Amino acid sequence: MKTVIHWFRRDLRILDNVALSEAAKRAEQVIPVFVFEDAFCNGPDVGAARLTFLLQSVESLRKNLVELGHQLVIRRGKAEAILPALCLELEAQAVFANKRYEPYAQRRDERVTSALLNVDVGFELFKDAVVWEESEILTQAGKPYTVFTPYAKAWKARSISLPRQKFPIHHAQSPIRNFKSDALPKSSDELGIPLAQNIPPGGERVALDLLAKFMAGPVYEYGTSRNYPALDGGSSLSPHLRAGTIGIRTVFAALGKARSRATATQAASCDIFLNELIWREFYLQVLHNFPHVTKGAFWxxxxxxxxxxxxxxxxxxxxxxxxxxxxxxxxxxxxxxxxxxxxxxxxxxxxxxxxxxxxxxxxxxxxxxxxxxxxxxxxxxxxxxxxxxxxxxxxxxxxxxxxxxxxxxxxxxxxxxxxxxxxxxxxxxxxxxxxxxxxxxxxxxxxxxxxxxxxxxxxxxxxxxxxxxx
Ligand SMILES: Cc1cc2nc3c(=O)[nH]c(=O)nc-3n(C[C@H](O)[C@H](O)[C@H](O)COP(=O)(O)OP(=O)(O)OC[C@H]3O[C@@H](n4cnc5c(N)ncnc54)[C@H](O)[C@@H]3O)c2cc1C
CATH class of the missing domain: 1.10.579.10 (DNA Cyclobutane Dipyrimidine Photolyase, subunit A, domain 3)
Structure with missing residues (x-):
């Protein structure tokens, strides 16, 4: 393929990014795009903390891409309107993105698929946010798991894929060509959603630093320290895993490395941390298989x-x-x-x-x-x-x-x-x-x-x- 647009969503990073690596492998040119949608600021679930974290993370991604010789094209509007227009403007043959699992995001992907079809452009989605998704892990009866412990056992019985390659830096693949790009709001305040909290910073480098620090020591105490709020024994990676400023395979690879040099007690602590990461995947598969939970009780x-x-x-x-x-x-x-x-x-x-x-x-x-x-x-x-x-x-x-x-x-x-x-x-x-x-x-x-x-x-x-x- 000549030109592919990589549409960044909850994968605001360069490293260990499945769709981005695929685009770099399969296209002569890759154009990184972020669509800032009105929905980010509307709706009952919007929060200043998450919005600010997102804005910081996109800005950090933009800077990281510039350092590598690429331009992040930012456009404001609805994805189903922006993406087909961009494809025509940039003469792109396909849009690549990493999968989202929330029902509202999946409905948007359906709208984007048909809007792109109308201009004869393909839309490819990749599994990236989790190791095992949707219905990949089922019970022997072929049903989704509803209890964590057997799910985790089945999860652990499979092998984990290693981190993806860094986005290859071929200047010719995405030379900065001064594409028109909209300015990103500096803060949620600019959008009329004032931030009253002192939140942790976003961005890929922050996430990688947190991971490195956690794996250098605290992970070995995690089994105990995670229970005591005053000790703050967790990794603090949750906002990063949510925004995708860190890849899940990178986390598992770092955990595997830390575990390989651990004592027996420390290894047990690493395994408790592993379980928490599996909880994350467990709930994502619950959301996929039982979407009624978004509206009411599971039972x-x-x-x-x-x-x-x-x-x-x-x-x-x-x-x-x-x-x-x-x-x-x-x-x-x-x-x-x-x-x-x-x-x-x-x-x-x-x-x-x-x-x-x-x-x-x-x-x-x-x-x-x-x-x-x-x-x-x-x-x-x-x-x-x-x-x-x-x-x-x-x-x-x-x-x-x-x-x-x-x-x-x-x-x-x-x-x-x-x-x-x-x-x-x-x-x-x-x-x-x-x-x-x-x-x-x-x-x-x-x-x-x-x-x-x-x-x-x-x-x-x-x-x-x-x-x-x-
Ligand atoms: C009522 C309630 C609401 C919660 N809401 C959220 C939420 O909106 N977003 C969120 O990421 N987590 C949520 N959690 C899970 C958990 O509290 C946080 O993931 C954790 O506190 C984040 O801190 P950490 O990154 O230091 O986690 P760590 O202890 O370092 O765990 C590592 C990672 O595993 C995942 N994880 C850990 N515990 C859980 C869990 N129980 N369920 C799913 N994933 C888990 C997170 O991605 C976390 O970053 C909620 C838990 C409860 C009980």
């Missing part, structure tokens, strides 16, 4: 649950004013940074759905608005798991106690004190139940608790049992 009987619509409780949860320190610290951290530790996500999600008995979809939406790594598949999976309505769900009667969770995973209250200045003078033994000293609580100006866990638990069980009985 559809639970759509009949009678959730509370207490707006005041929801506002208190969102703003970190429930009176439960571990919940409030986690929510204040989310609101300030666009990030939240995995253990805390489970705690606050359980609290919203089981203690406040508010619909998991309210929490799912709030997370999507705030999180820098907000991802339909993982977020929906995490919320449904916590609410007890999803695949592989914690059974509805397993309800986290926010006090004992705090005492177990933030025993000295270090994390709580980082985010709740009102509690800075509380001794560790009181930090997760400050109401036990009413005078100190009053003086601290920290909020009293809005519900009592012991009273809410039976109410929540009754809510689930009512549906079970019917």
């Amino acid at each position: 559809q009987e639970y759509d009949a649950l009678k959730w509370s619509d207490n707006q005041a409780h929801f506002a208190a949860w969102c703003e970190g004013r429930t009176g439960y320190p571990i919940v409030d610290a986690a929510m204040r951290c989310l609101n300030a940074t666009g990030t939240m530790h995995n253990r805390l996500r489970m705690i606050v999600a359980m609290f919203l759905t089981k203690d406040l008995m508010i619909h998991w979809q309210w929490g799912e939406r709030y997370f999507m608005n705030q999180l820098v790594d907000g991802d339909l598949a993982a977020n929906n999976g995490g919320w449904q798991w916590s609410a007890g309505t999803g695949t592989d769900a914690a059974p509805y009667f397993r309800i986290f106690n926010p006090i004992s969770q705090g005492e177990k995973f933030d025993a000295d209250g270090k994390f709580v004190k980082r985010w709740i200045s009102e509690l800075k003078d509380f001794p560790a033994y009181l930090i997760h139940q400050p109401w036990e000293n009413p005078l100190l609580l009053l003086r601290s100006k920290y909020v009293p608790r809005i519900v009592t866990h012991e009273e809410q638990r039976p109410k929540c069980l009754a809510m689930f049992q009512a549906v079970k009985k019917s």
